[in-house]
Amino acid sequence: MKHLISMRDIEREEIEEILEEANRMENLLNNKKPLKLLEGKILATIFYEPSTRTRLSFETAMKRLGGEVITMDAKASSVAKGESLIDTVRVISGYSDIIVLRHPREGAARLAAKYSSVPIINAGDGANQHPTQTLLDLYTIKRELGKIDNIRIAFIGDLKYGRTVHSLVYALSLFNNIEFFFISPENLKIPEEIKEYLRRRGLRFKETKEFIDEEIDVLYVTRLQKERFTPEEYEKVKGSYKITKEFVEGKNFIIMHPLPRVDEIDYEVDNLPNAKYFKQSYYGIPVRMAILYKLLRDSDKALQ
CATH class of the missing domain: 3.40.50.1370 (Aspartate/ornithine carbamoyltransferase)
Structure with a gap:
Protein backbone atom coordinates (compact mmCIF):
# COMPACT_ATOMS: atom_id res chain seq x y z
CA MET A 1 0.00 0.00 0.00
CA HIS A 130 -12.02 10.15 4.98
CA PRO A 131 -10.25 6.77 5.22
CA THR A 132 -8.25 7.31 8.41
CA GLN A 133 -11.43 8.31 10.25
CA THR A 134 -12.99 5.10 8.97
CA LEU A 135 -10.13 2.99 10.26
CA LEU A 136 -10.39 4.54 13.71
CA ASP A 137 -14.17 4.04 13.56
CA LEU A 138 -13.66 0.35 12.81
CA TYR A 139 -11.09 0.13 15.61
CA THR A 140 -13.60 1.74 18.00
CA ILE A 141 -16.30 -0.76 17.05
CA LYS A 142 -13.93 -3.68 17.51
CA ARG A 143 -12.58 -2.40 20.83
CA GLU A 144 -16.00 -1.56 22.26
CA LEU A 145 -18.11 -4.43 20.85
CA GLY A 146 -15.37 -7.04 20.50
CA LYS A 147 -16.30 -7.63 16.85
CA ILE A 148 -17.10 -5.98 13.53
CA ASP A 149 -18.98 -8.82 11.84
CA ASN A 150 -22.68 -9.38 12.59
CA ILE A 151 -23.62 -5.87 13.69
CA ARG A 152 -26.52 -3.51 13.01
CA ILE A 153 -25.51 0.13 12.61
CA ALA A 154 -27.67 3.24 12.27
CA PHE A 155 -26.30 6.43 10.72
CA ILE A 156 -28.16 9.64 11.54
CA GLY A 157 -27.83 13.23 10.33
CA ASP A 158 -26.08 14.50 7.21
CA LEU A 159 -25.66 11.38 5.10
CA LYS A 160 -25.36 13.25 1.79
CA TYR A 161 -22.21 15.26 2.54
CA GLY A 162 -20.89 13.14 5.42
CA ARG A 163 -17.64 11.71 4.05
CA THR A 164 -17.08 9.76 7.28
CA VAL A 165 -20.36 7.94 6.64
CA HIS A 166 -19.52 7.18 3.01
CA SER A 167 -16.11 5.75 3.89
CA LEU A 168 -17.43 3.66 6.78
CA VAL A 169 -20.27 2.15 4.74
CA TYR A 170 -17.83 0.99 2.07
CA ALA A 171 -15.51 -0.48 4.70
CA LEU A 172 -18.25 -2.28 6.64
CA SER A 173 -19.51 -3.85 3.42
CA LEU A 174 -16.35 -5.99 3.48
CA PHE A 175 -17.43 -7.61 6.75
CA ASN A 176 -20.03 -10.32 7.33
CA ASN A 177 -23.73 -9.85 8.03
CA ILE A 178 -23.83 -6.07 8.44
CA GLU A 179 -27.22 -4.35 8.46
CA PHE A 180 -27.49 -0.60 7.81
CA PHE A 181 -30.11 1.98 8.83
CA PHE A 182 -29.93 5.46 7.25
CA ILE A 183 -31.81 8.22 9.13
CA SER A 184 -31.82 11.68 7.59
CA PRO A 185 -33.95 14.54 6.25
CA GLU A 186 -35.16 13.99 2.69
CA ASN A 187 -32.58 16.32 1.15
CA LEU A 188 -29.65 14.77 3.09
CA LYS A 189 -30.18 11.13 2.17
CA ILE A 190 -27.31 8.71 1.57
CA PRO A 191 -26.14 9.04 -2.08
CA GLU A 192 -27.83 6.73 -4.57
CA GLU A 193 -24.49 5.33 -5.75
CA ILE A 194 -23.81 3.99 -2.24
CA LYS A 195 -27.26 2.39 -2.03
CA GLU A 196 -26.72 0.81 -5.44
CA TYR A 197 -23.35 -0.51 -4.26
CA LEU A 198 -25.03 -2.14 -1.24
CA ARG A 199 -27.74 -3.64 -3.45
CA ARG A 200 -25.13 -5.17 -5.75
CA ARG A 201 -23.45 -6.78 -2.75
CA GLY A 202 -26.76 -8.06 -1.43
CA LEU A 203 -26.49 -6.10 1.83
CA ARG A 204 -29.53 -5.09 3.87
CA PHE A 205 -30.33 -1.44 4.49
CA LYS A 206 -33.34 0.70 5.40
CA GLU A 207 -33.93 4.43 4.87
CA THR A 208 -36.13 6.54 7.13
CA LYS A 209 -36.66 10.12 8.29
CA GLU A 210 -37.52 9.10 11.85
CA PHE A 211 -35.70 7.32 14.67
CA ILE A 212 -35.98 3.56 14.30
CA ASP A 213 -37.56 1.32 16.90
CA GLU A 214 -35.22 -1.61 16.34
CA GLU A 215 -32.33 -3.17 18.21
CA ILE A 216 -29.00 -1.81 16.95
CA ASP A 217 -25.38 -2.15 18.06
CA VAL A 218 -24.06 1.25 16.94
CA LEU A 219 -25.67 4.68 16.58
CA TYR A 220 -23.34 6.78 14.41
CA VAL A 221 -24.29 10.46 14.71
CA THR A 222 -23.11 13.20 12.35
CA ARG A 223 -23.45 16.97 12.48
CA LEU A 224 -25.13 18.95 9.75
CA GLN A 225 -22.15 20.47 7.94
CA LYS A 226 -23.05 24.14 7.72
CA GLU A 227 -20.02 24.85 5.54
CA ARG A 228 -21.41 22.66 2.74
CA PHE A 229 -24.86 24.34 2.59
CA THR A 230 -26.22 27.63 1.38
CA PRO A 231 -27.63 29.65 4.32
CA GLU A 232 -31.17 28.97 3.09
CA GLU A 233 -30.58 25.19 2.85
CA TYR A 234 -29.02 25.07 6.31
CA GLU A 235 -31.96 26.87 7.94
CA LYS A 236 -34.31 24.19 6.58
CA VAL A 237 -32.43 21.26 8.14
CA LYS A 238 -30.69 22.57 11.28
CA GLY A 239 -31.87 20.95 14.48
CA SER A 240 -33.40 18.01 12.60
CA TYR A 241 -32.23 15.50 15.22
CA LYS A 242 -31.04 15.64 18.81
CA ILE A 243 -29.85 12.67 20.84
CA THR A 244 -30.99 13.16 24.43
CA LYS A 245 -30.31 11.40 27.72
CA GLU A 246 -33.95 10.29 27.88
CA PHE A 247 -33.70 8.69 24.43
CA VAL A 248 -30.48 6.83 25.23
CA GLU A 249 -31.12 5.58 28.77
CA GLY A 250 -31.91 1.88 28.87
CA LYS A 251 -30.51 1.26 25.37
CA ASN A 252 -27.58 -1.07 24.72
CA PHE A 253 -26.08 0.51 21.61
CA ILE A 254 -22.85 2.50 21.62
CA ILE A 255 -22.90 6.07 20.34
CA MET A 256 -20.19 7.24 17.95
CA HIS A 257 -19.58 10.65 16.39
CA PRO A 258 -16.60 11.79 14.25
CA LEU A 259 -16.79 15.25 15.94
CA PRO A 260 -16.96 18.19 16.10
CA ARG A 261 -20.37 18.16 17.76
CA VAL A 262 -22.70 21.15 17.38
CA ASP A 263 -26.11 20.48 18.98
CA GLU A 264 -26.98 16.98 17.76
CA ILE A 265 -25.97 15.21 21.01
CA ASP A 266 -27.02 16.67 24.35
CA TYR A 267 -24.13 17.15 26.79
CA GLU A 268 -25.98 15.03 29.37
CA VAL A 269 -25.40 12.00 27.12
CA ASP A 270 -21.62 12.30 27.60
CA ASN A 271 -21.69 10.62 31.01
CA LEU A 272 -23.76 7.63 29.91
CA PRO A 273 -21.93 4.32 29.30
CA ASN A 274 -23.22 4.36 25.69
CA ALA A 275 -21.17 7.45 24.79
CA LYS A 276 -17.94 6.39 23.07
CA TYR A 277 -17.16 9.43 20.91
CA PHE A 278 -14.33 10.79 23.08
CA LYS A 279 -12.73 7.35 23.29
CA GLN A 280 -13.24 7.15 19.53
CA SER A 281 -11.30 10.40 19.16
CA TYR A 282 -8.47 9.06 21.35
CA TYR A 283 -8.30 5.84 19.30
Missing part, protein backbone atom coordinates in the same frame (compact mmCIF):
# COMPACT_ATOMS: atom_id res chain seq x y z
CA LYS A 2 1.83 3.10 -1.25
CA HIS A 3 -0.89 5.68 -0.45
CA LEU A 4 -4.09 5.77 1.61
CA ILE A 5 -6.67 7.54 -0.55
CA SER A 6 -9.98 5.68 -0.33
CA MET A 7 -11.50 2.77 1.58
CA ARG A 8 -12.52 1.39 -1.81
CA ASP A 9 -8.84 0.70 -2.50
CA ILE A 10 -8.41 -1.54 0.56
CA GLU A 11 -9.32 -5.17 1.16
CA ARG A 12 -10.53 -6.61 4.46
CA GLU A 13 -7.16 -8.30 5.09
CA GLU A 14 -5.35 -4.94 4.93
CA ILE A 15 -7.90 -3.37 7.26
CA GLU A 16 -7.43 -6.15 9.80
CA GLU A 17 -3.65 -5.81 9.53
CA ILE A 18 -3.89 -2.07 10.33
CA LEU A 19 -6.29 -2.68 13.24
CA GLU A 20 -3.97 -5.33 14.66
CA GLU A 21 -1.03 -2.93 14.35
CA ALA A 22 -3.12 -0.20 16.03
CA ASN A 23 -3.73 -2.49 18.97
CA ARG A 24 0.03 -3.00 19.27
CA MET A 25 0.54 0.75 19.13
CA GLU A 26 -2.06 1.31 21.83
CA ASN A 27 -0.25 -1.13 24.08
CA LEU A 28 3.04 0.66 23.41
CA LEU A 29 1.39 3.99 24.29
CA ASN A 30 0.12 2.53 27.56
CA ASN A 31 3.70 1.61 28.49
CA LYS A 32 4.55 5.34 28.56
CA LYS A 33 8.00 4.71 27.08
CA PRO A 34 9.51 6.87 24.30
CA LEU A 35 9.38 5.20 20.87
CA LYS A 36 11.90 5.55 18.06
CA LEU A 37 10.12 3.53 15.37
CA LEU A 38 10.05 6.49 12.95
CA GLU A 39 13.05 8.40 14.22
CA GLY A 40 14.52 10.54 11.44
CA LYS A 41 11.26 10.60 9.44
CA ILE A 42 9.31 13.79 8.69
CA LEU A 43 5.54 14.10 8.32
CA ALA A 44 4.14 17.09 6.39
CA THR A 45 0.55 18.16 7.07
CA ILE A 46 -1.21 20.14 4.31
CA PHE A 47 -4.69 21.28 5.33
CA TYR A 48 -6.80 23.47 3.05
CA GLU A 49 -9.78 23.07 5.44
CA PRO A 50 -9.98 23.47 9.24
CA SER A 51 -9.23 20.48 11.45
CA THR A 52 -8.65 19.78 15.12
CA ARG A 53 -8.71 16.04 15.78
CA THR A 54 -7.34 14.77 12.46
CA ARG A 55 -4.46 17.21 12.27
CA LEU A 56 -3.43 17.07 15.93
CA SER A 57 -3.81 13.30 16.22
CA PHE A 58 -1.59 12.80 13.17
CA GLU A 59 1.01 15.16 14.60
CA THR A 60 0.77 13.43 17.98
CA ALA A 61 1.04 10.01 16.33
CA MET A 62 4.19 10.98 14.43
CA LYS A 63 5.82 12.48 17.52
CA ARG A 64 4.88 9.44 19.63
CA LEU A 65 6.72 7.32 17.05
CA GLY A 66 9.83 9.48 17.34
CA GLY A 67 9.37 11.37 14.07
CA GLU A 68 9.11 15.08 13.28
CA VAL A 69 6.32 17.22 11.81
CA ILE A 70 6.24 20.19 9.44
CA THR A 71 3.01 22.04 8.74
CA MET A 72 1.73 24.13 5.85
CA ASP A 73 -0.93 26.74 6.54
CA ALA A 74 -2.73 27.23 3.23
CA LYS A 75 -3.67 30.83 4.04
CA ALA A 76 -0.07 31.78 4.85
CA SER A 77 1.56 29.84 2.00
CA SER A 78 2.10 30.30 -1.72
CA VAL A 79 -1.43 28.91 -2.23
CA ALA A 80 -2.54 32.47 -1.46
CA LYS A 81 -0.45 33.54 -4.48
CA GLY A 82 -2.18 31.04 -6.75
CA GLU A 83 0.13 28.02 -6.50
CA SER A 84 -1.55 24.82 -7.68
CA LEU A 85 -2.05 21.74 -5.53
CA ILE A 86 0.19 19.79 -7.90
CA ASP A 87 3.12 22.18 -7.47
CA THR A 88 2.60 22.39 -3.71
CA VAL A 89 2.69 18.61 -3.39
CA ARG A 90 5.75 18.29 -5.63
CA VAL A 91 7.64 20.77 -3.47
CA ILE A 92 6.59 19.44 -0.06
CA SER A 93 7.20 15.81 -1.02
CA GLY A 94 10.82 16.87 -1.40
CA TYR A 95 10.84 18.16 2.17
CA SER A 96 9.21 15.17 3.87
CA ASP A 97 8.83 11.39 3.98
CA ILE A 98 5.01 11.29 4.09
CA ILE A 99 2.16 13.79 3.56
CA VAL A 100 -1.28 14.11 5.16
CA LEU A 101 -3.60 16.15 2.92
CA ARG A 102 -7.05 17.63 3.50
CA HIS A 103 -8.69 19.46 0.62
CA PRO A 104 -12.23 20.67 -0.14
CA ARG A 105 -12.23 19.20 -3.65
CA GLU A 106 -13.27 15.59 -4.22
CA GLY A 107 -10.46 13.63 -5.84
CA ALA A 108 -7.73 16.03 -4.65
CA ALA A 109 -5.87 13.36 -2.69
CA ARG A 110 -5.81 10.95 -5.64
CA LEU A 111 -4.54 13.75 -7.86
CA ALA A 112 -1.83 14.59 -5.33
CA ALA A 113 -0.74 10.94 -5.19
CA LYS A 114 0.06 11.05 -8.91
CA TYR A 115 2.63 13.80 -8.41
CA SER A 116 4.04 13.04 -4.95
CA SER A 117 7.33 11.21 -4.49
CA VAL A 118 6.24 10.13 -0.98
CA PRO A 119 3.10 8.45 0.41
CA ILE A 120 -0.08 10.56 0.52
CA ILE A 121 -2.71 10.06 3.23
CA ASN A 122 -6.16 11.45 2.47
CA ALA A 123 -7.40 13.37 5.53
CA GLY A 124 -10.67 14.22 3.78
CA ASP A 125 -11.43 15.34 0.23
CA GLY A 126 -14.66 17.31 0.14
CA ALA A 127 -17.73 15.14 0.72
CA ASN A 128 -15.96 12.11 -0.74
CA GLN A 129 -13.75 10.02 1.59
CA GLY A 284 -7.28 8.06 16.38
CA ILE A 285 -3.75 8.23 17.83
CA PRO A 286 -2.85 4.49 17.84
CA VAL A 287 -4.68 3.99 14.53
CA ARG A 288 -2.81 6.83 12.84
CA MET A 289 0.43 5.61 14.39
CA ALA A 290 -0.26 2.25 12.73
CA ILE A 291 -1.02 3.89 9.36
CA LEU A 292 2.12 6.04 9.40
CA TYR A 293 4.28 3.11 10.43
CA LYS A 294 2.82 0.79 7.79
CA LEU A 295 3.08 3.27 4.91
CA LEU A 296 6.62 4.34 5.76
CA ARG A 297 7.74 0.76 6.34
CA ASP A 298 6.26 -0.30 2.99
CA SER A 299 7.81 2.74 1.31
CA ASP A 300 11.24 1.90 2.67
CA LYS A 301 10.88 -1.71 1.49
CA ALA A 302 9.95 -0.52 -2.00
CA LEU A 303 13.17 1.52 -2.16
CA GLN A 304 15.39 -1.42 -1.17
Whole structure:
Protein backbone atom coordinates (compact mmCIF):
# COMPACT_ATOMS: atom_id res chain seq x y z
CA MET A 1 0.00 0.00 0.00
CA LYS A 2 1.83 3.10 -1.25
CA HIS A 3 -0.89 5.68 -0.45
CA LEU A 4 -4.09 5.77 1.61
CA ILE A 5 -6.67 7.54 -0.55
CA SER A 6 -9.98 5.68 -0.33
CA MET A 7 -11.50 2.77 1.58
CA ARG A 8 -12.52 1.39 -1.81
CA ASP A 9 -8.84 0.70 -2.50
CA ILE A 10 -8.41 -1.54 0.56
CA GLU A 11 -9.32 -5.17 1.16
CA ARG A 12 -10.53 -6.61 4.46
CA GLU A 13 -7.16 -8.30 5.09
CA GLU A 14 -5.35 -4.94 4.93
CA ILE A 15 -7.90 -3.37 7.26
CA GLU A 16 -7.43 -6.15 9.80
CA GLU A 17 -3.65 -5.81 9.53
CA ILE A 18 -3.89 -2.07 10.33
CA LEU A 19 -6.29 -2.68 13.24
CA GLU A 20 -3.97 -5.33 14.66
CA GLU A 21 -1.03 -2.93 14.35
CA ALA A 22 -3.12 -0.20 16.03
CA ASN A 23 -3.73 -2.49 18.97
CA ARG A 24 0.03 -3.00 19.27
CA MET A 25 0.54 0.75 19.13
CA GLU A 26 -2.06 1.31 21.83
CA ASN A 27 -0.25 -1.13 24.08
CA LEU A 28 3.04 0.66 23.41
CA LEU A 29 1.39 3.99 24.29
CA ASN A 30 0.12 2.53 27.56
CA ASN A 31 3.70 1.61 28.49
CA LYS A 32 4.55 5.34 28.56
CA LYS A 33 8.00 4.71 27.08
CA PRO A 34 9.51 6.87 24.30
CA LEU A 35 9.38 5.20 20.87
CA LYS A 36 11.90 5.55 18.06
CA LEU A 37 10.12 3.53 15.37
CA LEU A 38 10.05 6.49 12.95
CA GLU A 39 13.05 8.40 14.22
CA GLY A 40 14.52 10.54 11.44
CA LYS A 41 11.26 10.60 9.44
CA ILE A 42 9.31 13.79 8.69
CA LEU A 43 5.54 14.10 8.32
CA ALA A 44 4.14 17.09 6.39
CA THR A 45 0.55 18.16 7.07
CA ILE A 46 -1.21 20.14 4.31
CA PHE A 47 -4.69 21.28 5.33
CA TYR A 48 -6.80 23.47 3.05
CA GLU A 49 -9.78 23.07 5.44
CA PRO A 50 -9.98 23.47 9.24
CA SER A 51 -9.23 20.48 11.45
CA THR A 52 -8.65 19.78 15.12
CA ARG A 53 -8.71 16.04 15.78
CA THR A 54 -7.34 14.77 12.46
CA ARG A 55 -4.46 17.21 12.27
CA LEU A 56 -3.43 17.07 15.93
CA SER A 57 -3.81 13.30 16.22
CA PHE A 58 -1.59 12.80 13.17
CA GLU A 59 1.01 15.16 14.60
CA THR A 60 0.77 13.43 17.98
CA ALA A 61 1.04 10.01 16.33
CA MET A 62 4.19 10.98 14.43
CA LYS A 63 5.82 12.48 17.52
CA ARG A 64 4.88 9.44 19.63
CA LEU A 65 6.72 7.32 17.05
CA GLY A 66 9.83 9.48 17.34
CA GLY A 67 9.37 11.37 14.07
CA GLU A 68 9.11 15.08 13.28
CA VAL A 69 6.32 17.22 11.81
CA ILE A 70 6.24 20.19 9.44
CA THR A 71 3.01 22.04 8.74
CA MET A 72 1.73 24.13 5.85
CA ASP A 73 -0.93 26.74 6.54
CA ALA A 74 -2.73 27.23 3.23
CA LYS A 75 -3.67 30.83 4.04
CA ALA A 76 -0.07 31.78 4.85
CA SER A 77 1.56 29.84 2.00
CA SER A 78 2.10 30.30 -1.72
CA VAL A 79 -1.43 28.91 -2.23
CA ALA A 80 -2.54 32.47 -1.46
CA LYS A 81 -0.45 33.54 -4.48
CA GLY A 82 -2.18 31.04 -6.75
CA GLU A 83 0.13 28.02 -6.50
CA SER A 84 -1.55 24.82 -7.68
CA LEU A 85 -2.05 21.74 -5.53
CA ILE A 86 0.19 19.79 -7.90
CA ASP A 87 3.12 22.18 -7.47
CA THR A 88 2.60 22.39 -3.71
CA VAL A 89 2.69 18.61 -3.39
CA ARG A 90 5.75 18.29 -5.63
CA VAL A 91 7.64 20.77 -3.47
CA ILE A 92 6.59 19.44 -0.06
CA SER A 93 7.20 15.81 -1.02
CA GLY A 94 10.82 16.87 -1.40
CA TYR A 95 10.84 18.16 2.17
CA SER A 96 9.21 15.17 3.87
CA ASP A 97 8.83 11.39 3.98
CA ILE A 98 5.01 11.29 4.09
CA ILE A 99 2.16 13.79 3.56
CA VAL A 100 -1.28 14.11 5.16
CA LEU A 101 -3.60 16.15 2.92
CA ARG A 102 -7.05 17.63 3.50
CA HIS A 103 -8.69 19.46 0.62
CA PRO A 104 -12.23 20.67 -0.14
CA ARG A 105 -12.23 19.20 -3.65
CA GLU A 106 -13.27 15.59 -4.22
CA GLY A 107 -10.46 13.63 -5.84
CA ALA A 108 -7.73 16.03 -4.65
CA ALA A 109 -5.87 13.36 -2.69
CA ARG A 110 -5.81 10.95 -5.64
CA LEU A 111 -4.54 13.75 -7.86
CA ALA A 112 -1.83 14.59 -5.33
CA ALA A 113 -0.74 10.94 -5.19
CA LYS A 114 0.06 11.05 -8.91
CA TYR A 115 2.63 13.80 -8.41
CA SER A 116 4.04 13.04 -4.95
CA SER A 117 7.33 11.21 -4.49
CA VAL A 118 6.24 10.13 -0.98
CA PRO A 119 3.10 8.45 0.41
CA ILE A 120 -0.08 10.56 0.52
CA ILE A 121 -2.71 10.06 3.23
CA ASN A 122 -6.16 11.45 2.47
CA ALA A 123 -7.40 13.37 5.53
CA GLY A 124 -10.67 14.22 3.78
CA ASP A 125 -11.43 15.34 0.23
CA GLY A 126 -14.66 17.31 0.14
CA ALA A 127 -17.73 15.14 0.72
CA ASN A 128 -15.96 12.11 -0.74
CA GLN A 129 -13.75 10.02 1.59
CA HIS A 130 -12.02 10.15 4.98
CA PRO A 131 -10.25 6.77 5.22
CA THR A 132 -8.25 7.31 8.41
CA GLN A 133 -11.43 8.31 10.25
CA THR A 134 -12.99 5.10 8.97
CA LEU A 135 -10.13 2.99 10.26
CA LEU A 136 -10.39 4.54 13.71
CA ASP A 137 -14.17 4.04 13.56
CA LEU A 138 -13.66 0.35 12.81
CA TYR A 139 -11.09 0.13 15.61
CA THR A 140 -13.60 1.74 18.00
CA ILE A 141 -16.30 -0.76 17.05
CA LYS A 142 -13.93 -3.68 17.51
CA ARG A 143 -12.58 -2.40 20.83
CA GLU A 144 -16.00 -1.56 22.26
CA LEU A 145 -18.11 -4.43 20.85
CA GLY A 146 -15.37 -7.04 20.50
CA LYS A 147 -16.30 -7.63 16.85
CA ILE A 148 -17.10 -5.98 13.53
CA ASP A 149 -18.98 -8.82 11.84
CA ASN A 150 -22.68 -9.38 12.59
CA ILE A 151 -23.62 -5.87 13.69
CA ARG A 152 -26.52 -3.51 13.01
CA ILE A 153 -25.51 0.13 12.61
CA ALA A 154 -27.67 3.24 12.27
CA PHE A 155 -26.30 6.43 10.72
CA ILE A 156 -28.16 9.64 11.54
CA GLY A 157 -27.83 13.23 10.33
CA ASP A 158 -26.08 14.50 7.21
CA LEU A 159 -25.66 11.38 5.10
CA LYS A 160 -25.36 13.25 1.79
CA TYR A 161 -22.21 15.26 2.54
CA GLY A 162 -20.89 13.14 5.42
CA ARG A 163 -17.64 11.71 4.05
CA THR A 164 -17.08 9.76 7.28
CA VAL A 165 -20.36 7.94 6.64
CA HIS A 166 -19.52 7.18 3.01
CA SER A 167 -16.11 5.75 3.89
CA LEU A 168 -17.43 3.66 6.78
CA VAL A 169 -20.27 2.15 4.74
CA TYR A 170 -17.83 0.99 2.07
CA ALA A 171 -15.51 -0.48 4.70
CA LEU A 172 -18.25 -2.28 6.64
CA SER A 173 -19.51 -3.85 3.42
CA LEU A 174 -16.35 -5.99 3.48
CA PHE A 175 -17.43 -7.61 6.75
CA ASN A 176 -20.03 -10.32 7.33
CA ASN A 177 -23.73 -9.85 8.03
CA ILE A 178 -23.83 -6.07 8.44
CA GLU A 179 -27.22 -4.35 8.46
CA PHE A 180 -27.49 -0.60 7.81
CA PHE A 181 -30.11 1.98 8.83
CA PHE A 182 -29.93 5.46 7.25
CA ILE A 183 -31.81 8.22 9.13
CA SER A 184 -31.82 11.68 7.59
CA PRO A 185 -33.95 14.54 6.25
CA GLU A 186 -35.16 13.99 2.69
CA ASN A 187 -32.58 16.32 1.15
CA LEU A 188 -29.65 14.77 3.09
CA LYS A 189 -30.18 11.13 2.17
CA ILE A 190 -27.31 8.71 1.57
CA PRO A 191 -26.14 9.04 -2.08
CA GLU A 192 -27.83 6.73 -4.57
CA GLU A 193 -24.49 5.33 -5.75
CA ILE A 194 -23.81 3.99 -2.24
CA LYS A 195 -27.26 2.39 -2.03
CA GLU A 196 -26.72 0.81 -5.44
CA TYR A 197 -23.35 -0.51 -4.26
CA LEU A 198 -25.03 -2.14 -1.24
CA ARG A 199 -27.74 -3.64 -3.45
CA ARG A 200 -25.13 -5.17 -5.75
CA ARG A 201 -23.45 -6.78 -2.75
CA GLY A 202 -26.76 -8.06 -1.43
CA LEU A 203 -26.49 -6.10 1.83
CA ARG A 204 -29.53 -5.09 3.87
CA PHE A 205 -30.33 -1.44 4.49
CA LYS A 206 -33.34 0.70 5.40
CA GLU A 207 -33.93 4.43 4.87
CA THR A 208 -36.13 6.54 7.13
CA LYS A 209 -36.66 10.12 8.29
CA GLU A 210 -37.52 9.10 11.85
CA PHE A 211 -35.70 7.32 14.67
CA ILE A 212 -35.98 3.56 14.30
CA ASP A 213 -37.56 1.32 16.90
CA GLU A 214 -35.22 -1.61 16.34
CA GLU A 215 -32.33 -3.17 18.21
CA ILE A 216 -29.00 -1.81 16.95
CA ASP A 217 -25.38 -2.15 18.06
CA VAL A 218 -24.06 1.25 16.94
CA LEU A 219 -25.67 4.68 16.58
CA TYR A 220 -23.34 6.78 14.41
CA VAL A 221 -24.29 10.46 14.71
CA THR A 222 -23.11 13.20 12.35
CA ARG A 223 -23.45 16.97 12.48
CA LEU A 224 -25.13 18.95 9.75
CA GLN A 225 -22.15 20.47 7.94
CA LYS A 226 -23.05 24.14 7.72
CA GLU A 227 -20.02 24.85 5.54
CA ARG A 228 -21.41 22.66 2.74
CA PHE A 229 -24.86 24.34 2.59
CA THR A 230 -26.22 27.63 1.38
CA PRO A 231 -27.63 29.65 4.32
CA GLU A 232 -31.17 28.97 3.09
CA GLU A 233 -30.58 25.19 2.85
CA TYR A 234 -29.02 25.07 6.31
CA GLU A 235 -31.96 26.87 7.94
CA LYS A 236 -34.31 24.19 6.58
CA VAL A 237 -32.43 21.26 8.14
CA LYS A 238 -30.69 22.57 11.28
CA GLY A 239 -31.87 20.95 14.48
CA SER A 240 -33.40 18.01 12.60
CA TYR A 241 -32.23 15.50 15.22
CA LYS A 242 -31.04 15.64 18.81
CA ILE A 243 -29.85 12.67 20.84
CA THR A 244 -30.99 13.16 24.43
CA LYS A 245 -30.31 11.40 27.72
CA GLU A 246 -33.95 10.29 27.88
CA PHE A 247 -33.70 8.69 24.43
CA VAL A 248 -30.48 6.83 25.23
CA GLU A 249 -31.12 5.58 28.77
CA GLY A 250 -31.91 1.88 28.87
CA LYS A 251 -30.51 1.26 25.37
CA ASN A 252 -27.58 -1.07 24.72
CA PHE A 253 -26.08 0.51 21.61
CA ILE A 254 -22.85 2.50 21.62
CA ILE A 255 -22.90 6.07 20.34
CA MET A 256 -20.19 7.24 17.95
CA HIS A 257 -19.58 10.65 16.39
CA PRO A 258 -16.60 11.79 14.25
CA LEU A 259 -16.79 15.25 15.94
CA PRO A 260 -16.96 18.19 16.10
CA ARG A 261 -20.37 18.16 17.76
CA VAL A 262 -22.70 21.15 17.38
CA ASP A 263 -26.11 20.48 18.98
CA GLU A 264 -26.98 16.98 17.76
CA ILE A 265 -25.97 15.21 21.01
CA ASP A 266 -27.02 16.67 24.35
CA TYR A 267 -24.13 17.15 26.79
CA GLU A 268 -25.98 15.03 29.37
CA VAL A 269 -25.40 12.00 27.12
CA ASP A 270 -21.62 12.30 27.60
CA ASN A 271 -21.69 10.62 31.01
CA LEU A 272 -23.76 7.63 29.91
CA PRO A 273 -21.93 4.32 29.30
CA ASN A 274 -23.22 4.36 25.69
CA ALA A 275 -21.17 7.45 24.79
CA LYS A 276 -17.94 6.39 23.07
CA TYR A 277 -17.16 9.43 20.91
CA PHE A 278 -14.33 10.79 23.08
CA LYS A 279 -12.73 7.35 23.29
CA GLN A 280 -13.24 7.15 19.53
CA SER A 281 -11.30 10.40 19.16
CA TYR A 282 -8.47 9.06 21.35
CA TYR A 283 -8.30 5.84 19.30
CA GLY A 284 -7.28 8.06 16.38
CA ILE A 285 -3.75 8.23 17.83
CA PRO A 286 -2.85 4.49 17.84
CA VAL A 287 -4.68 3.99 14.53
CA ARG A 288 -2.81 6.83 12.84
CA MET A 289 0.43 5.61 14.39
CA ALA A 290 -0.26 2.25 12.73
CA ILE A 291 -1.02 3.89 9.36
CA LEU A 292 2.12 6.04 9.40
CA TYR A 293 4.28 3.11 10.43
CA LYS A 294 2.82 0.79 7.79
CA LEU A 295 3.08 3.27 4.91
CA LEU A 296 6.62 4.34 5.76
CA ARG A 297 7.74 0.76 6.34
CA ASP A 298 6.26 -0.30 2.99
CA SER A 299 7.81 2.74 1.31
CA ASP A 300 11.24 1.90 2.67
CA LYS A 301 10.88 -1.71 1.49
CA ALA A 302 9.95 -0.52 -2.00
CA LEU A 303 13.17 1.52 -2.16
CA GLN A 304 15.39 -1.42 -1.17
